[in-house]
Amino acid sequence: MDRHGFLLALDQGTSSSRSIVFDTQGRIVSMAQREIRQIFPQPGWVEHDPREIWASQLATAQEALYKAAIGAADVVAIGITNQRETTLVWNRSTGEPLCNAIVWQDRRTEPTCAALRERGFEALVRDRTGLIIDAYFSGTKLRWILDHCPGARDAAGRGELAFGTVDSWLTWQLTGGAVHATDVSNASRTMLFDIRRNQWDEDLLAMLDIPRELLPEVHASSHVYGHTRDDLFGAPIAIGGMAGDQQSALFGQACFKSGLAKNTYGTGCFMLMHSGQHFHASKNGLITTSAAQVNGTPEFALEGSVFIGGAVVQWLRDGLQAIKGSEAIQGLAESVPDSGGVMFVPAFTGLGAPYWKPDARGAILGLSRGTTMAHIARAALESIAFQSAALLQAMTRDLANSSAVTELRVDGGACVNNLLMQFQADLLGIPVVRPKVIETTALGAAYLAGLSCGVYAGLDELAAQWQAERTFHPTMSRSRAGELMQCWEHAVAQTTLQN
DSSP states (O other): OOOSSEEEEEEEOSSEEEEEEEETTSOEEEEEEEEOOOBOSSTTOOEEOHHHHHHHHHHHHHHHHHHHTOOGGGEEEEEEEEOSSOBEEEETTTOOBSSOEEOTTOOTTHHHHHHHHHTTOHHHHHHHHSOOSOTTSHHHHHHHHHHHSTTHHHHHHTTOEEEEOHHHHHHHHHTTTSOOEEEHHHHTTSSSEETTTTEEOHHHHHHHTOOGGGOOEEEOSEEEEEEOOHHHHSSOOEEEEEEEHHHHHHHHTTOOSTTOEEEEESSSEEEEEEEETSOOOOSSSOEEEEOOOSSSSOOEEEEEEESSSTHHHHHHHHTSOOOSSGGGHHHHHHTSSSOTTOEEEOOBTBBOTTTOBTTOOOEEEOOOTTOOHHHHHHHHHHHHHHHHHHHHHHHHHHTTTSOOOOOEEEESGGGGOHHHHHHHHHHHTSOEEEESOOOHHHHHHHHHHHHHTTSSSOHHHHHHHOOEEEEEOOOSOHHHHHHHHHHHHHHHHHTTOOO
16 A cells, blocks of 8 residues: 555536545645636536646645645645536537536526426436435436537537536546546436446436436446646646545545444535445435446445525524524523424425425414524524434434434534533434534545545545544433424424415
């Protein structure tokens, strides 16, 4: 094993491009970040400029290496992690994009999805991909580009075009067009990929009328995809790992086995639980997805998303103007011993998993004359934990005959809030563990790259390297936690009684 050198993670997200240099112990050496523009051509449409994605990612990579005072010869490998489902198409000869990238949040293809549901394709999509038919995923976005960009469908049929998610676009640019590839975790988000067999599915391609010639090759997440152009960093660097952001975070949290779960507390919350090598079709409002994989053996994860997590704190700050800064909420919430019976359901944009209630709207319940802003602030924080607890309960029901979840590993900006993490542990009845390195998305990409390039012997070594910064142990009785969850579910039920 080569313990010398560094690993460079490229983390291309929805709002920014970041690059982080790690040493082989998983410690951050340097970091650089640049925001990218959000383009809104019409209501419900969200786009990014592909050229800006590439330029910003390259600039942060070069800056991170400069800050670390290292060169290409010091970097063992690059790992890529990315916003998932965002869809790009470009010309294979010129490398020029046909149009702006259609971002995962974009809803323009909902009519296409509705037509697919009406034609009875839901069972096929669920069985092959683990997904539901939704505009969230890449397949209908690709179909839209082929149907609306002049000459695109004919050019695609002649093999002149390439489709990719952001990882594929970056790899194409990094290698000067030598490599058109993706990994299983990103492919699993397209609605075109059979996650049981790890290959593109002809029936799904036919369903959306997608030419096979457009698609990238699919490899394991830990794989040497190619090498960067000499001129980018001064010498070629191996591209050794690739995974969608949430699967990369699961890997960075060393959740390699069935029953290990992580929750990312950001604007929303993304919870993934590794479910091993068996495909579990959720019966509790979750989706099944491919986990990051180190070889050709399919591995899976159950996934659920909370639409409004940390964004509820932003609303208290900007909407109600109840706090001056987001960091003030913990002190305000801690000024009261509990929420005083207040329940806050932040269904500002509907409710995601496991409820899937797009028409739900936010509600604050249980108010009394004694209610203060501190009680509402505490209820707002607790709403993040309640929604996440509902996700983990759904996952536990889906895996009733499998390994029990014994702890929840956490990351993301809001995981630094100790009050929230303690309440989360109390609701779940299991420890909530915050790692020393909370940049787990980038760390997962670095680990995947290090594995393929011989830095690490295997998953056991990475599991041993993962370190906890603090563990929050439950202190609440299970009966009290159950009562609170019942109150939460009652409050959720009220959010859809507004017609």
